[in-house]
Amino acid sequence: EIVLTQSPGTLSLSPGERATLSCRASQSVSSSYLAWYQQKPGQAPRLLIYGASSRAAGIPDRFSGSGSGTDFTLTISRLEPEDFAVYYCQQYGSSRLTFGQGTRLDIK
Amino acid sequence: EVQLVESGGGLVQPGGSLRLSCAASGFTFSTYAMSWVRQGPRKGLEWVSAISGGGTTTYYADSVKGRFSISRDNSKNTLSLEMNSLRAEDTALYYCAKTRWAYCSGGSCYGPYFDDWGQGTLVTVSS
Numbered sequence: 001e002i003v004l005t006q007s008p009g010t011l012s013l014s015p016g017e018r019a020t021l022s023c024r025a026s027q028s029v030s031s032s033y034l035a036w037y038q039q040k041p042g043q044a045p046r047l048l049i050y051g052a053s054s055r056a057a058g059i060p061d062r063f064s065g066s067g068s069g070t071d072f073t074l075t076i077s078r079l080e081p082e083d084f085a086v087y088y089c090q091q092y093g094s095s096r097l098t099f100g101q102g103t104r105l106d107i108k
Numbered sequence: 109e110v111q112l113v114e115s116g117g118g119l120v121q122p123g124g125s126l127r128l129s130c131a132a133s134g135f136t137f138s139t140y141a142m143s144w145v146r147q148g149p150r151k152g153l154e155w156v157s158a159i160s161g162g163g164t165t166t167y168y169a170d171s172v173k174g175r176f177s178i179s180r181d182n183s184k185n186t187l188s189l190e191m192n193s194l195r196a197e198d199t200a201l202y203y204c205a206k207t208r209w210a211y212c213s214g215g216s217c218y219g220p221y222f223d224d225w226g227q228g229t230l231v232t233v234s235s
């Protein structure tokens with residue numbers, strides 16, 4: 001099973017700043033089959049990025065994904081108030097798909 | 109607009125059974141695979157099961173294989189999850205999710221990810 005480790009656990013930033021979230025895999029993720037989700041309190045996760053770098057429908061272009069192999073990054077170029085949430089990565093390149101434990105993005 | 113509304117959660121004793129349902133609207137239900145994904149207090153997000161658009165192929169996580177059964181009724185745009193022999197570790201919020209695949213080959217598909225989610229239904233397994 002591929003273990004995904006997200007860092008940092010909590011990131012405290014101000015609106016307008018740039019956020020960089022990391023997702024590291026214990027083994028190489030096949031064909032960059034990695035997704036990112038956003039979850040706000042009391043809501044379901046929302047797909048942001050799939051295939052490591054493709055934005056899902058309706059996702060603003062301030063969200064971008066990059067990386068390959070074992071190291072992946074979600075970048076939010078300029079934080080908006082609605083971006084403060086928990087972010088999860090998910091790999092779907094192996095027979096047992098797995099999620100990371102999440103990074104909480106807090107308002108500083 | 110895609111809408112997924114889960115129901116059927118509740119409190120059940122260990123060893124008991126429960127049937128979850130998900131009513132779908134806003135998209136052509138029969139053309140999409142669907143999944144159940146749960147979010148528990150200890151394990152976080154965990155994929156549980158998936159079913160092909162036509163309902164002919166099903167997929168299960170090892171943790172629920174032999175205990176859970178996924179099905180769908182495309183005439184009613186509904187997805188179901190029959191859960192038997194429930195354990196404390198099955199306690200979670202269960203989401204219904206519209207599913208995409210990394211690729212398909214030889215009649216099976218691999219690598220699900222989830223582009224729309226319902227709000228979830230809570231299952232608590234406790235005596």
